[in-house]
Amino acid sequence: MTTWIFFLSHRSEILDATLDHLTLVLISMALAIAIAVPLGMLIVQHRHLRSIVLGIASVFQTIPSLALFGFLIPIPFIGGIGRRTAIVALVLYALLPILRNTYVGLTGIDPAILEAAEAMGMTNSQILLRVRFPLALSIILAGIRTATVITIGVATIAAAIGAGGLGTFIFRGVAMVSDAVILAGAIPAALLALLADLFLGLLERRLKVA
Amino acid sequence: MNANSAPTSDFPIEFRGVSYHINDIPRSPIVSNLSLIVSRGETLVLLGRSGSGKTTLLKLINRLLLPSQGEVLVDGRPTTTSNPIRLRRSIGYVIQESGLFPHFTVAENVGLVPTLENWDSARITSRVAELLQLVGLDPAGFSNRRPRELSGGQRQRVGVARALAADPPILLMDEPFAALDPVTRTELQREFSALSRRLNKTIVFVTHDIREALLLGSRIALLESGRLIALASPRDFLTLDHPEVLAFTASLSLPLSKGVSP
Numbered sequence: 001m002t003t004w005i006f007f008l009s010h011r012s013e014i015l016d017a018t019l020d021h022l023t024l025v026l027i028s029m030a031l032a033i034a035i036a037v038p039l040g041m042l043i044v045q046h047r048h049l050r051s052i053v054l055g056i057a058s059v060f061q062t063i064p065s066l067a068l069f070g071f072l073i074p075i076p077f078i079g080g081i082g083r084r085t086a087i088v089a090l091v092l093y094a095l096l097p098i099l100r101n102t103y104v105g106l107t108g109i110d111p112a113i114l115e116a117a118e119a120m121g122m123t124n125s126q127i128l129l130r131v132r133f134p135l136a137l138s139i140i141l142a143g144i145r146t147a148t149v150i151t152i153g154v155a156t157i158a159a160a161i162g163a164g165g166l167g168t169f170i171f172r173g174v175a176m177v178s179d180a181v182i183l184a185g186a187i188p189a190a191l192l193a194l195l196a197d198l199f200l201g202l203l204e205r206r207l208k209v210a
Numbered sequence: 211m212n213a214n215s216a217p218t219s220d221f222p223i224e225f226r227g228v229s230y231h232i233n234d235i236p237r238s239p240i241v242s243n244l245s246l247i248v249s250r251g252e253t254l255v256l257l258g259r260s261g262s263g264k265t266t267l268l269k270l271i272n273r274l275l276l277p278s279q280g281e282v283l284v285d286g287r288p289t290t291t292s293n294p295i296r297l298r299r300s301i302g303y304v305i306q307e308s309g310l311f312p313h314f315t316v317a318e319n320v321g322l323v324p325t326l327e328n329w330d331s332a333r334i335t336s337r338v339a340e341l342l343q344l345v346g347l348d349p350a351g352f353s354n355r356r357p358r359e360l361s362g363g364q365r366q367r368v369g370v371a372r373a374l375a376a377d378p379p380i381l382l383m384d385e386p387f388a389a390l391d392p393v394t395r396t397e398l399q400r401e402f403s404a405l406s407r408r409l410n411k412t413i414v415f416v417t418h419d420i421r422e423a424l425l426l427g428s429r430i431a432l433l434e435s436g437r438l439i440a441l442a443s444p445r446d447f448l449t450l451d452h453p454e455v456l457a458f459t460a461s462l463s464l465p466l467s468k469g470v471s472p
Binding site for chain 2: 112113115116117118119120121122123126131134135209
């Protein structure tokens with residue numbers, strides 16, 4: 001019961017934290033998409049860059065999230081305490097799923113379609129933008145969906161470096177040994193992840209070309 | 211021939227001593243030392259078993275591949291010196307199954323090359339309608355459909371219309387009817403035979419089906435292991451006694467021996 005009472009008495013605070021959290025995730029995802037999708041296109045056109053780029057993105061994925069936040073703090077410009085550092089870390093985390101799906105989607109096109117496109121006199125960039133990209137869109141979106149769900153979760157840890165969001169409640173709850181306070185951060189975060197997954201899943205199905 | 215003179219040809223397509231092998235491994239060529247002339251307005255059928263090199267030959271014409279040795283001349287110019295994009299847009303290409311862009315409507319598929327060539331939209335629309343009519347599809351009913359909403363036969367009709375869009379003088383067809391059911395295939399072969407006579411285009415048609423070759427070809431070129439082993443009109447082709455020719459004509463007479471038709 002105490003959880004419910006805590007929720008009610010702190011609802012505006014929880015709502016603010018949820019909005020902060022959402023902002024953090026949206027900014028990070030927008031940046032990650034803006035970097036990973038063009039990068040994915042680049043490694044399709046220049047195959048020799050593929051293993052380097054995917055390798056670097058994989059390395060970021062393997063660093064434990066709390067450690068990554070910590071590593072960034074002393075770095076000038078992108079580091080420090082606060083939201084900016086958190087966004088950098090979240091972007092680095094989100095890169096791999098988007099990048100990998102972009103690459104797989106763009107290269108997994110029916111060879112007959114690519115042959116026809118080439119034979120009709122489309123240039124490489126026309127094939128990329130008018131054939132590969134629209135046909136890969138649902139797979140790219142699946143990567144964005146995975147990355148979003150991960151980012152919503154990892155963003156709770158961003159509170160550790162003062163970036164705010166729902167993690168604030170979780171860290172506070174751990175310190176206070178209070179389930180109610182932990183849940184005030186965990187439940188909205190889980191709901192956000194579920195909603196994002198649902199919405200992006202619907203979008204993904206709509207963009208799918210049979 | 212003088213080796214120093216710029217190569218030219220009065221024919222729409224000419225193969226001069228062409229070999230093609232993958233990754234510079236000359237030991238197992240896909241096409242070896244092949245010379246062949248395609249005359250204006252004819253339908254040359256490349257006949258052969260799977261792996262005989264016929265599709266490779268087709269791809270050498272629109273520079274999807276470049277010869278390892280020798281030259282392929284299209285309208286008198288070696289393909290090595292021509293701009294591949296310009297060359298391909300002046301050559302229609304129809305392939306077996308799909309090949310249509312699944313995310314485009316029928317009209318967008320047919321109008322692709324004109325769109326790439328920056329025709330104005332009114333001209334594209336009327337050209338698309340004209341072509342759909344030509345291949346026996348009602349423009350009003352089909353323009354806005356997607357390839358997945360078409361039958362196999364309708365898809366191939368759209369494929370032919372798409373290849374003809376920018377009115378290319380040369381048309382390359384790679385087993386366009388092979389994946390269709392026998393009834394639809396015969397229907398399309400007959401229609402295409404009539405259409406090709408009206409179009410007056412130079413057509414190179416790849417098939418492994420001797421009936422199709424006899425029906426559509428003004429000449430039949432038989433390929434075996436990358437070599438040209440026979441070149442004849444359909445009438446003369448049946449009288450040749452090369453073993454590979456006999457292998458093909460034997461496949462033709464099989465149903466006859468069962469007394470299906472005289």
